[in-house]
Amino acid sequence: MKKLYLTFLWHMHQPYYKDDEAGVYHLxxxxxxxxxxxIEMAKYYEIYNIKAIFNLVPxxxxxxIDISKNFEQDILINKISQPVANLSENxxxxxxxxxxxxxxxxxxxPSSRYKELYIRYGKNDLPIDSLSDLLDLEVHFLLSWTGTFIRDESSFIxxxxxxxxxxxxxxxxxxxxILKSKFKYILEYYKTLKNRGKIEISTTPYxxxxxxxLLEPASFYEALPDISIPTNAIQLTEDASWHVKEAKSLYKKxxxxxPKGFWPAEGSVSTKTAETLIRxxxxxxxxxxxxxxxxLNLDLKDNNFRNKLYKKYYYSSDxxxxxxxxxxxxxxDLFGFVYSGLPPEKAVDDFLGKLKEIFLKCNFSPHVSIILDGENAWEFYHNNAREFFDLLYLKISETEWIETITYSEAIYKTEIGAEExxxxxxxSWIYGNFSTWMGHPEKNKAWELLYKAIETYEKYKNNISPKKRNEIEKEIHVAQGSDWFWWYGDDHYTEQADTLDYLFRKHIINIYKKLSIDPPDxxxxxxxKFxxxxxxxxxxxxxxxxxxxxxxxxFEYLGAGDVDIKYDLSSMHSDSNHLQRMRWGFLGNYLLMIILGNLKPLLTSKEDVVLHIKVNDDLIKVYLNKRxxxxxSTKMVLKDYRVDESIELLFEIDKKIINTNIQLSFDLLKGDRIIEKAPVYSPISIFLTRKSLNNWVV
Structure with a gap:
């Protein structure tokens, strides 16, 4: 009987936030x-008759394990745990x-009190000064981060x-x-679900x-031959093997x-990576x-080849x-960036409809892989995506032609075609290259500092004790983590960028200190810098x-307003980048706007390509590949537009919205599918005025 086999892989990961020298977690x-x-994501697999893979990074x-032994190591939890009356001004x-x-x-x-405090925090004339304010703020912060299942199980909460x-x-x-006791139970809970056959657990290099x-820095050039990488780059084959071996060791413990399988960090692979994992x-x-x-040297976006994605593949060595x-x-990406903005019923129907299209199109039993971050997307959904997942998993479990399986099970499903x-x-999973971690001047600088420290260690390591060598090698291995390089450059945003920069440099400083060498200035x-x-x-x-x-x-758009409409790419990443910047300004009684990007590849699509422009509560639809x-909208009326690499728009503006803030966001659709959102999460607020203003930052 033909089926569609469906695998969810939820990637659970945090970089190493602890400064071992100070004994504290900075984030x-x-x-x-x-x-x-x-806990939340795993709980569904106890409730519903479905399976998934959870990838737990070592x-x-x-x-x-470490935090469960002493929660006070976490700087934030340490301060929250203290009576507010005892807190210093800092x-x-x-x-x-x-x-x-x-x-x-x-x-x-969702909390009137928390929102009130948030509004006051944003206004300097209404400070949060009283002990009662601060105590309420602490409790609401903890409640906001409490999963829905934990809330349901506790009458006190x-x-x-x-x-x-x-x-x-x-x-x-x-x-x-209550929260600490739940936290301590995480690994035991996953182990229980695994032993019941409800989930498979995979892992990642340590x-x-x-x-x-690490295996071959020059592999960067395979996809990006014209971008520079650090001149002092060195192969770190032994370190690569260490990350794999120690990941397996911790998993077994x-x-x-x-473990049977790995999700290599960021889906980053190569032939040498495959051979290393085989060994x-x-x-x-x-x-x-x-x-x-x-x-395969094939365009899998071409419908003639798309079905090849739904097979399994293998690589052989020795x-x-x-x-x-x-x-x-x-x-x-629909899970990560689109479904959060839809009602659960519409999102679930859309997903199942797309699976049905794949099922009907394939003349074999297709295997579909949904792989994404299992922790960062859900805060953008209502109620931590509870209603979405409840409905999704219920409908999947009731659909006869869908069967959820793990990869270890898929290997032995002969109905799924296999090719070598x-x-x-x-x-990697981002653009199919490594530009997120190397190539930008900041990213390269970080690698250069790390390579120098490793070369210094190699020079002196035979003169130090085994204990000291282990301590230094831990600092090296931690600094090799992908997250430090992710946040360097100008492609991602986080409020904690400076803390992450400090932690990365601190790990390298610790290498020199443990060698009794003054760290470079x-x-x-x-x-x-960005x-x-x-x-x-x-x-x-x-x-x-x-x-x-x-x-x-x-001279075109000289003196125009300008904003990066993809500013909010963060710990998640959308691969689509057709919409990039917006410029705008008045010409007489009209508003001119241009969305700069890379739209030309979409203009030959046989499906309708439509730009949805949301202005406050109004919707404007612009078809890119037909007029x-x-x-x-009656307040901002589109009169004309042009499309090339970019899209240029001419609006007639109602005087009533001059000198007011308007909320703008853009959805790019191909057929009925949203392929890109800009901004990714929240609309941009533009103060619409003909007056000259100084620059401002939100």
Missing amino acids: PWVFLHGIKDY SLIEQI DKKFLKKALFWANEKNMIS KSLILKDRFYTEDEKDQLLS YHPILPL IFEED HRLIWMASDEDILSRS DQNIFIFFRDKELS LQYVASG ELFIPIK HKKLKINPPIGEVYSNFDARLSSI SMENS
């Missing part, structure tokens, strides 16, 4: 995602910023949510006690390094058997469809095979344009 994400996401496992200043590290719409706004304000220290302590760049007796690994496309599974990029790969292309200078924020440069005068969707003259537009 709280292990604990916070533990109580909100790690650096995360290590931190869960502690209060730190907390008043950190306690708003939560999604405004879905985590802060429900009572705190209803109370909403005037919390006591005893109530805060009791809440912390500190989440980009394995191909916790789960009492060897370490792994039977499967996974990556992205872009890697399969390059490995008479041993490793099976390779490839994520469906479009479907996976002669080589595995070098690249450059290690005390921040690497991070701080990606929503910087809106407003217009400084009227604009001129040829109105041809091209900037063919330096048509639909306008529901």
